[in-house]
Amino acid sequence: MRLIKPMPLADPGEPDSRSAMRYLLWLLRVQAPHLLLAGVFGTAWMGCIGALPGAIGYGIDLGVSAKDTSAVLLWSGIIVALAITMGVMAVIRHRLAVYNFLNGAYRTVQVTTRHTTRVGAALPRRIATGEVVSVGSTDPAAIGMALDVIGRTIGSIVTFVAVAVVLLNISPMLGTVILIGLPLQGLVVGPLLKPLQNREHAYREEQGKLTSRANDIVTGLRVLRGIGGEELFAERYRQKSQEVKRFGFRVAAAGALMKGLQVLLPGSLLVAVTWIGAHLTASGRISAGELVAVFGYTAFLMMPMSVFLETARKYTAAHAAARRVVALLNVEPAVSDAPDAITVDSIARLHDPRSGLQPEPGLLTAVACTDTAEGVRIVDRIARYVDSDATADEQRLDGIRLDDIRRLVMVCDNDAYFFAGRLRDQLDPHGSGADDRLQPAVHTAVAHDAVDGLGGFDGYLDAEARNISGGQRQRLRLVRALLAAPENLYLIEPTSAVDAHTEALIAQRLREHRKGRTTVVLTTSPLMLEQADQVLFVDDGKAQDGGSHRELMTTNTDYRALISRDSEAVDAEEVPA
Numbered sequence: 001m002r003l004i005k006p007m008p009l010a011d012p013g014e015p016d017s018r019s020a021m022r023y024l025l026w027l028l029r030v031q032a033p034h035l036l037l038a039g040v041f042g043t044a045w046m047g048c049i050g051a052l053p054g055a056i057g058y059g060i061d062l063g064v065s066a067k068d069t070s071a072v073l074l075w076s077g078i079i080v081a082l083a084i085t086m087g088v089m090a091v092i093r094h095r096l097a098v099y100n101f102l103n104g105a106y107r108t109v110q111v112t113t114r115h116t117t118r119v120g121a122a123l124p125r126r127i128a129t130g131e132v133v134s135v136g137s138t139d140p141a142a143i144g145m146a147l148d149v150i151g152r153t154i155g156s157i158v159t160f161v162a163v164a165v166v167l168l169n170i171s172p173m174l175g176t177v178i179l180i181g182l183p184l185q186g187l188v189v190g191p192l193l194k195p196l197q198n199r200e201h202a203y204r205e206e207q208g209k210l211t212s213r214a215n216d217i218v219t220g221l222r223v224l225r226g227i228g229g230e231e232l233f234a235e236r237y238r239q240k241s242q243e244v245k246r247f248g249f250r251v252a253a254a255g256a257l258m259k260g261l262q263v264l265l266p267g268s269l270l271v272a273v274t275w276i277g278a279h280l281t282a283s284g285r286i287s288a289g290e291l292v293a294v295f296g297y298t299a300f301l302m303m304p305m306s307v308f309l310e311t312a313r314k315y316t317a318a319h320a321a322a323r324r325v326v327a328l329l330n331v332e333p334a335v336s337d338a339p340d341a342i343t344v345d346s347i348a349r350l351h352d353p354r355s356g357l358q359p360e361p362g363l364l365t366a367v368a369c370t371d372t373a374e375g376v377r378i379v380d381r382i383a384r385y386v387d388s389d390a391t392a393d394e395q396r397l398d399g400i401r402l403d404d405i406r407r408l409v410m411v412c413d414n415d416a417y418f419f420a421g422r423l424r425d426q427l428d429p430h431g432s433g434a435d436d437r438l439q440p441a442v443h444t445a446v447a448h449d450a451v452d453g454l455g456g457f458d459g460y461l462d463a464e465a466r467n468i469s470g471g472q473r474q475r476l477r478l479v480r481a482l483l484a485a486p487e488n489l490y491l492i493e494p495t496s497a498v499d500a501h502t503e504a505l506i507a508q509r510l511r512e513h514r515k516g517r518t519t520v521v522l523t524t525s526p527l528m529l530e531q532a533d534q535v536l537f538v539d540d541g542k543a544q545d546g547g548s549h550r551e552l553m554t555t556n557t558d559y560r561a562l563i564s565r566d567s568e569a570v571d572a573e574e575v576p577a
Contacts, residue, residue, distance in 0.1 A: 009103075014111040017329035020322035024146065024315075027104055031147060034103065038151030039094035045093045046155035048086035049303070050163050053296025055079050061289030064350040093155075097148045105144030109136065114327055118383075119333045125333045133237050135328050139321035146311075146318035153311045157305030165295050170290050174276060178298060251491070258313055266302035273298040284349070335387050341401045341536045347392040347487055348518075349410045352382045354389065357536060364511045365520045366532035370539045371564055372493070373476040375522045376413075383411045388441040412481035413492040414474060418465040422459040427476065428483045433457070445507040446502050447475040471497040478506070493524060507531040526563055537562075 012383060020457060028035065056446040059075030112135055168175030275294055283292040351358040355378045359365040369375035381388040383399040384405050392409075418426055424433040431437060434456060442451055450472035455462060465473040474497045481489060495503040507528045511518065521528055529535055531550040537545040537552060537559045546555050552559040 002326055005296060008106050008110055012107045012114070015111050015329060016068065017326045018166065020326050023326050024143070024318060025331075027056050027107065027143065027147065028150075030107070031100060031103055034096060034100055035147065035456045036154075038093060038100055039154030039180050039543065040095040041096060042151035042155030043158045044155075045086060045089035045160070046152070046159040046303070047125060048082045048157045049088060050297070050300050051082055052079065053080060053293045053300060054166065056296060057289035057293030061287050061293055076256050091533070092153050095431075097151050100150060101144040101148035103144075104147040105140035108140040108143050108325060112136065112140075115273050115329050115331075118167045119331050132328065135324050139324055142314075142317045142321035143325070146290040146314045149307065149311050149314055153305045154308040157552060160301065161303045163301060171277075171280060171286055174280070174294055177276060178269065178301065179275060181272070181544075197520070208211045228272060243412065247568060258290045258309060261309075266305050270295075270298050270302065307450075335384055335398070335402060337402050338398060341399055342395070343401050344392070344395070344404050344408070348404075350382050350390065350392050350409065350488060350518075351394075352378055352388070352390045354378075354381065355538060355541055357382065357538065359518055359520050359536070360534055361518050362516050362520065364514060364531065365518070365534045366529045367520060367522050367536045367538055368524050368529065368559065368562060369540075370558075372522065374541045375538060376492060378541070379411055379492065379520075379522065382410045383490060385411070408486060409490070410481060410484055410486040411490045411492065412477055412494065414477070414496065416477050416480075418461060418463065418473070418476070420463040421456050421461060423451065423461045427457075427480050431483060437478070438483070440513065441479045444474040444482055444506070444513040445478040446498075446505045447479050450476055471499075471502075474498065475502075475506075482513060485517075489520070491513065491519070491523075493523055494521060495528060497521070498526065503527045524563060529563065 011031050013026075016022040039490045055078050058078070059072060063072030063075055077114055116132075123417070159215050164175065164179050167178055253294065277286065277291045277294045280286045281288060308425060348361045349358065357367065357378055359367075367375055367378075369378075380386050381390045382397075384390065384402070387398050392405070397405060422439060427433070427438060427441075438457060442448055450468055451457060451459070451461075453472065461467065465476065468476070474494065478491070478494050481491065495506055498506070503525060504527045507525075508531055510521075511531050511533070521532070526549070532549065534546060535552055537551050537556060539558060545552060545559065547555070549563075553563065554560075
């Protein structure tokens with residue numbers, strides 16, 4: 001019988017993200033069958049352990065004390081059978097516990113990853129980098145550990161009740177002492193859980209801030225070195241690290257106190273029960289075998305009590321982790337589908353009424369902006385990265401399914417991410433990745449040197465393409481965009497990191513490669529503008545003029561000033577010092 005299913009799950013489900021507690025309850029609900037199965041085997045396992053003191057007691061009274069060899073052999077066989085059953089149940093219970101741990105952790109990773117892809121660029125504006133790192137690394141493990149303990153928790157509850165009944169039958173006095181003493185321990189430990197939970201929350205928040213600072217330092221390391229700020233930021237990181245360490249010590253101190261009480265309180269109860277039991281045996285009110293059984297039962301009850309405290313501790317940590325997960329899940333995407341959104345198979349003409357930008361279908365259009373940031377905002381609207389009144393074939397974009405827009409309109413900028421892996425897989429993730437498919441795009445982007453530098457298409461590309469230069473990285477981004485072959489392709493400064501000769505080749509080849517499909521390039525490079533079928537001049541967020549590059553250089557003084565300024569800047573950079 002197969003007790004576990006393969007992971008990751010095909011469908012992790014839709015989580016209840018209204019609160020941390022509701023999220024944990026959702027996990028308990030969707031994993032209920034396996035959690036209950038773990039509880040069954042956990043009960044069987046702990047039941048075997050709990051039955052051992054009784055079997056030993058009966059063996060002493062009916063076999064040893066009565067000098068009955070057959071009874072000794074019988075109860076010895078029962079003890080051996082219990083031990084073997086206990087071992088088998090322990091293996092199955094542990095297997096299910098590991099599955100429940102992995103299921104909870106993987107499910108959390110899947111739902112957060114899925115939501116992250118839905119949210120897109122809105123995520124870093126709402127959640128700090130360190131928080132996202134924690135949600136993707138330590139928090140799923142904390143949540144999984146809370147599900148890992150469920151099988152033992154269920155077994156502890158059932159066996160605790162069963163052993164309590166047995167103890168009351170052996171000696172009402174001892175049973176009463178034990179049944180009162182154990183809950184009292186919970187009353188002592190209970191008030192400590194809230195401070196521990198608060199310290200867990202505070203520690204995780206500080207840890208997230210430290211991770212964010214480390215990410216900022218690594219990202220800007222080259223700049224920091226350039227301005228001599230490396231040591232300053234390193235010192236600030238050390239100071240923040242010491243603060244996090246102090247928070248960690250506070251959490252550890254509370255956890256150590258909990259673990260100490262976990263041993264001290266049950267141990268004190270065991271001493272008291274042993275002392276009372278010895279007096280009862282001396283007075284003849286219970287037999288020697290019953291005393292041994294009572295001692296064994298009391299020692300056994302330390303196990304469920306320990307599990308109860310462990311459960312409380314793990315759920316405290318899980319609640320802190322779930323709060324961060326829920327915070328991420330509650331980040332809303334910048335755009336989403338309207339209930340009545342329609343499906344389209346093609347988009348010919350895109351129009352942004354706010355700027356007046358309306359590239360001609362099937363042509364290579366260059367957009368020259370006096371403010372590049374304003375040009376990016378126009379592209380965000382026309383590609384529906386933000387909601388606006390932009391249209392596609394006279395239909396408002398917010399009335400079209402987002403999946404269709406993403407399929408038909410692609411934006412390629414210089415922040416597009418590369419994952420680590422084989423180069424051909426990174427360039428053509430949704431295609432065949434065959435050489436004859438890749439070569440034309442590589443030729444157009446003049447990226448042969450980047451491919452050769454990695455050892456060919458089967459070479460390894462580091463995360464963020466760190467093992468190639470900035471210019472090579474930019475050209476490989478262009479290769480990937482060309483291979484996607486969208487109907488409408490928007491390129492933002494695609495040649496800003498390449499030399500003039502390479503840029504001229506890219507400009508010439510891009511027009512031919514994308515012939516018959518709409519391509520829009522945000523640029524002020526004369527080499528790219530010269531090759532465009534149409535040039536649109538944008539100033540102060542509005543499309544002011546249009547025509548060929550040479551026409552605009554002749555008729556529009558503002559356009560000529562913009563392009564001439566950039567040309568002079570490029571020439572100045574090329575003059576040797």
